[in-house]
Amino acid sequence: MKKEFKTESKRLLDMMINSIYTHKEIFLRELISNASDAMDKMYYKELTDDSLTFNKENYYIKVTPNKEKRILKVSDTGIGMTKEELENNLGTIAKSGSLAFKSENEMKDGHDIIGQFGVGFYSAFMVSEDVTVITRPFGSDKGYRWHSEGAEGYTIKECDKDSFGTDIILKIKENTEDENYDEYLEEYKLKSIIKKYSDFISYPIKMDITESKLKEGAEDEYEDVTEEKVINSMVPIWKKNKSQLTDEDYENFYAEKHYGFDKPLKHIHIKADGLVRYNSILFIPENIPFDYYTKEYEKGLELYSNGVLIMNKCQDLLPDYFSFVKGMVDSEDLSLNISREMLQHDRQLKVIAKNIKKKIKSQLEKMLKNERDKYEKFYKSFGRQIKYGVYEEFGANKDFLKDLLMYYSSKEEKMVTLDEYVSRMAEDQKYIYYASGESKERIEKLPQTEMVSEKGYEILYFTDEIDEFTIKMLMSYKDKEFKSVSSGDLGIDSEENENSSEGKDKESKELFEKMKNILDGKVKEVRASKRLKNHLVCLANDGEVSIEMEKILKSMPNNQEVQADKILEINVNHEVFNSLKDAYEKDNDKLKLYTDLLYNQALLIEGLPIDDPIEFSNNISKIMK
Structure with missing residues (x-):
């Protein structure tokens, strides 16, 4: 007998399917997250019951596509659901069994329930004509079959199931003019969605992968071989101890995440346990992306919640002047919105962003002090962005950034900082002198430099179009004003x-x-x-x-x-x-x-x-x- 959903109408389910989620592919992330929660609950049960032993090898998620029948199955070996839990959690839209479990129990050893809202399961209807759930709760020999074709309602029946856990079976929709649903039955697409959103789920996500392999004993004859493979990495690099990781490990992560085709100049690994708990790995690239100074370039860090990707480019984590930084942040303290695609409010994010900003500056200062060649490589690529940062927002960030600035020096014939310039100023020198032009070769020939050079004063060469605007905003450095060699009054006696x-x-x-x-x-x-x-x-x-x-x-x-x-x-x-x-x-x-x-x-x-x-x-x- 078909039952109606308890709390909301067809309109609510339609809204969730069509409005809450930006990308349809997120349905797989949600189902995998729910499966991970089911196994975390089992872990907690066995942790608190001395008669039970948790063997992690027995716990996994399996994703199985069937193109012919247009079926996609997501199975887990987690705690399963009773008939009452099916009624309460799947029969009531927006009621979360995971949230109730989390409220009643304290999770330990780094395990934390991901689901909070009870709507993630219903994202399956974005790509499915109907959804079937076959589940058997731990400790019971009875299984249950939950079935729904959408907002009209659902049915629950007893059924046989060999072991505890849950199978979610989706009947994938036919293609339309606007949507290609076939891709959710393709191995390569499913694998890429898993890697993108669920790579760091702490249980293996398995798939049967078919590959063409050379027949044994044959020279040029191939056959299709299907093997079960684990798709996800499981243990994220950011949760490992820094002492266990090498530069090569960080470089491999940089390449795997497609942060850039270069090798990063520096990495920053943050583990924070303060007001907001989070882990982060940040990279300072060596080379400038081809589109960096265009409108098409998108800044931002990957944002994870408990190892699940929430946002691919979280712009609020980086100020514009550090928009070249690549990397990720993972936090269990984020207040996510109902779709888990964005934040409900940004208090936690502001705390994280403030700390990240300081860490980036500190790393750049260390590089400038201890690895000058590396810093100059960085500055050649991204120095202009630092200058923009000084100029923008009416100079609000000038004091924070001024010690990172560098300019070519007439006296040193290399790049120098403002601090280095001021430290060697002559006693009678009143100003920091600079000259502007298209290149240092053009500037060297300027007639206006004659008198300043004759006095033995150092001149900074401004060859970037932003340079003079930056200095006008900075006005002075360590109480020494900037003066152009073309100024009406040079202040030289x-x-x-x-x-x-x-x-x-x-x-x-x-x-x-x-x-x-x-x-x-x-x-x-x-x-x-x-x-x-x-x-x-x-x-x-x-x-x-x-x-x-x-x-x-x-x-x-x-x-x-x-x-x-x-x-x-x-x-x-x-x-x-x-x-x-x-x-x-x-x-x-x-x-x-x-x-x-x-x-x-x-x-x-x-x-x-x-x-x-x-x-x-x-x-x-x-x-x-």
Whole structure:
């Protein structure tokens, strides 16, 4: 006689089948988790009863597909269910026998019940026309058969079963235009689902696997051989003692989980027993993924609950600036939602994420201190992401990340940290000097570096488009402000040069004013340079937006036409300056020609486009005449 489900209507079951679960393949994870729970209950029973002995070899899960009959069977050798438990747990949607068991008993020795909500079993209806459960409880010689075709109800009958445990038999649906149900009868697909979600269930998950093998004694004749194989790993690496594991073990795990095709530079193995208990293995890759700086890249760690994969990419576990980190977290303290695909609330997750963030930084600092070559490899791949981290969120993380920054040094001719730079600053040096450009080779030739270099001060080379934005957000390091070599005021006292340029600046005030007018708003000022020694001309900038920042902002799609306040600086001690003065006194046309040439020269030095290349070319021809 068919019975109706006790608590909810067809609408509730329809909702669970169609709405709760994101991926249909999760049904197998749920059935395997329930089977694992049944064996954990048996383990607990034998642990608390001196007359019983738990032999783990007798406990396993078996997955058996039958393509011809479209049947998929999931069997376990667990504790089984009584008729009353079938009524209560399978006849009442959203009532969990595992949760009740967990509430009444304290699990020991690392065994913990996975199921909590009592809805996982019903995910089977996502892929099945009907579901049959054949079970025999431990200590009874009676078996029971539970059968349902969906929300209309179910039947329970007595039946024969050779041993205690449970068989769940699914009649897999026929294919539709939108769904391929055949794949849930394919060995390779079932094996991949088991490896993905249930690889670390602590009991063997067995399947009959058919493989083509060379016939014994034959040279080229093959036959299909079916053998029972254990699909899952069972003991997760993260639950083993660190002392038992080698670098090779971690590298193999990295490869098996497809975290990357490279070898990781470093691994971090965390076992936490504080406010939230969790295990974690994290990896710092060596090579940058091809899609890392694209919208397609997804950050996140694999999230497990008691060895069962809950989320493939849990983004909340990693801040964006550490999005390159790969790995997993397993915790028994997570508050999962009804589908076990996400969290109900994130208090525990925030605790874990905060600790992980500190562990990653600590590992990077150790690498920087003790394995400099490895850190520089890492920084070459992911340094830009650290810089973004300093800049993003209005600099909220700048103090946390600043000691991880590195830049190429003019003096050391290698990458250095800000701490290393400051530690060797000259006593009279007021600022941390930097120069921006497309490459270190271009920067080395910049006229603006002359005075700073002559003073013997170290210059940091900024070649990443984010560098100046990062430093503007950082503002200072250990009370030393950052100063561009192109800044209007370098903060360097050079009495001889200053007196010379100031004197000639006064002499040439009218000349510079006229040059400014000729350039018609292209520069804020023309003045005598205090920084140039050998070069004739350069551009300096005044204000917050540098010339390099202007180039970057102009290259963006939403170009706001941001302009740096440019200053054209002339080396009044250069021999060409006399020709400029002579033109001012005698020939206005020649002064205009010289002014345009000098301005365009300065643009070219900065890597900026010339407004009219043809006019520039014609002007050079005029000079050559």
